Amino acid sequence: MITARAHTNIALVKYWGKKDQKLIIPQTDSLSLTLNEFYADTGVEFRDDLTADDIEIDGQPITGRSAKKVKDFLDIIRQISGSHNYAKVVSTNHVPISAGLASSASAFAALATAASKAAGLNLDRRSLSRLARRGSGSATRSIYGGLVEWHRGTDDQSSFAEPIMEKVDFGIEMMAILINTTKKKISSRQGMQSSVESSPYYPAWRKVVAQDMVAMKKAISDKNIDQIGHIAEENALRMHALTLSADPGYTYFNGDTIRAIQAINDLRSHGVSCYYTMDAGPNVKVIYNQKDREKIVQYLGNLFSKQRLIISQPGPGVKIIDK
Ligand code: PMV
Numbered sequence: 001m002i003t004a005r006a007h008t009n010i011a012l013v014k015y016w017g018k019k020d021q022k023l024i025i026p027q028t029d030s031l032s033l034t035l036n037e038f039y040a041d042t043g044v045e046f047r048d049d050l051t052a053d054d055i056e057i058d059g060q061p062i063t064g065r066s067a068k069k070v071k072d073f074l075d076i077i078r079q080i081s082g083s084h085n086y087a088k089v090v091s092t093n094h095v096p097i098s099a100g101l102a103s104s105a106s107a108f109a110a111l112a113t114a115a116s117k118a119a120g121l122n123l124d125r126r127s128l129s130r131l132a133r134r135g136s137g138s139a140t141r142s143i144y145g146g147l148v149e150w151h152r153g154t155d156d157q158s159s160f161a162e163p164i165m166e167k168v169d170f171g172i173e174m175m176a177i178l179i180n181t182t183k184k185k186i187s188s189r190q191g192m193q194s195s196v197e198s199s200p201y202y203p204a205w206r207k208v209v210a211q212d213m214v215a216m217k218k219a220i221s222d223k224n225i226d227q228i229g230h231i232a233e234e235n236a237l238r239m240h241a242l243t244l245s246a247d248p249g250y251t252y253f254n255g256d257t258i259r260a261i262q263a264i265n266d267l268r269s270h271g272v273s274c275y276y277t278m279d280a281g282p283n284v285k286v287i288y289n290q291k292d293r294e295k296i297v298q299y300l301g302n303l304f305s306k307q308r309l310i311i312s313q314p315g316p317g318v319k320i321i322d323k
Contacts, residue, residue: 001088002118003043003323006109007315009034009141009148010174010277010285012232013212014239016205017196019152024137025159026152027196028209031216032141034148035174036315040103042091042110043323044118050086057091073111073135080131081119089115104188108135109142113318128318129160145316147220149213168314170223173293175286176310177300179256186250188280195242208238229275229287236277252281256304260284263303267296 015030053071055062062070074087091110093103112132116123123131125143132139141148144163153159196202212235219227243250257278264276264286272295274288288296293311300309 001043001045001090001323002114003041003321004110004113004117004318005039005041005321006106006113006139006142006318007034007036007145008038008040008103008106009138010279011138011141012147012228012277012287013209013216013235014279015137015150015192016239016242017192017202018137021193023156023159024133024140025155026137026150028206029152029213030141030150030209031164031213032138032148032150033168033172033174034142034145034315034317035312037310037312038094038103038106038176039315040091040093040106040110041321041323042089042107042114044111044114045088046083046085046118047088048085050088053086053089055089055091058093069135070111073108074115076131076134077115077119077121081116081121083119087115087118104136105138105142108132108139109318111135112139113143113320117320125317126160126162129162130156133159143318146314149217163317164217164220166317170225171289171291172225172228172314173288173290174312175288175293175296175300176312177260177284177286177304178308178310179260179282179284179304180254184252184281186252186280191243191250191252191280194246194248198247199242199245201242201245205238205242208235225287225289226273229273232277232287233275240278252278254282257282257284259303260300263300267299272296272299 009032011030011032013031015026017027019025019027055070109132112128129140129143140150141161146166146168147164148161149164150161216231267274272292274286277285
């Protein structure tokens with residue numbers, strides 16, 4: 001069995017909308033930070049004695065929509081490698097699943113890497129990034145560590161991620177406030193599609209992202225955490241405006257999400273520079289300079305309890321591990 005470990009990533013400039021739903025070609029570029037604390041270990045073995053794919057996640061066999069996504073993905077690998085064997089897949093997640101902490105990013109980056117190797121393919125990182133994209137858009141970026149850009153491209157060949165800065169050592173850190181770790185009701189797949197089809201603000205979002213990508217890359221090259229945080233926060237709010245403005249409108253936020261946003265605003269008005277971002281779930285991620293960590297933990301720990309705060313440094317790209 002070949003096992004790969006991939007870390008999740010949180011977008012600082014979000015991907016929210018597909019141009020091609022089958023190939024998962026996005027409407028816009030995006031940019032993320034890979035995190036050290038959240039990852040998936042996935043082992044894959046293709047065997048001629050199996051009569052169906054056998055998939056186990058965190059000790060449980062999976063069925064339904066999640067199983068179909070994995071089987072469809074394994075079909076792509078069988079198609080590329082010419083193999084007809086079914087696979088045994090065993091995955092352990094060190095991420096609360098489907099809670100807006102991008103569990104699908106680490107899951108499909110690890111699966112793409114382990115399954116392609118187990119099928120005898122020797123793919124370079126760009127090819128792995130393209131392959132991971134077929135499972136989940138955000139997985140495209142989890143092939144790489146640190147700060148990563150996903151070029152939207154126009155087809156399967158040209159839509160892949162590339163690292164901007166793999167070793168991130170200028171002090172940026174992220175803290176996840178775990179507000180709710182149960183499975184979300186509206187998947188990112190459904191959510192983004194309804195935004196593309198029904199939000200009147202969608203054309204404006206494309207322009208926002210184009211500008212934010214330029215500004216974010218400048219802020220990264222200046223190693224300016226305040227600028228990075230500010231752009232990421234505005235970008236996240238504008239992404240979430242696409243859910244509120246869809247028809248029917250909805251939100252991934254709950255009351256605690258708003259409480260967290262207010263707490264971060266309060267900290268900032270008291271001179272602690274920290275910023276927030278949210279994905280397809282209620283959890284809030286705080287972006288800050290690690291020198292301010294203690295002040296932020298003190299303040300947020302009083303409101304949300306310290307056990308709900310998970311601190312993460314920038315993390316590495318995918319790798320094959322010995323299990
Ligand atoms: O790749 P998906 O389907 O999990 O979508 C990810 C969407 C966001 O997490 C909200 C944004 C992003 O760029 O990761």
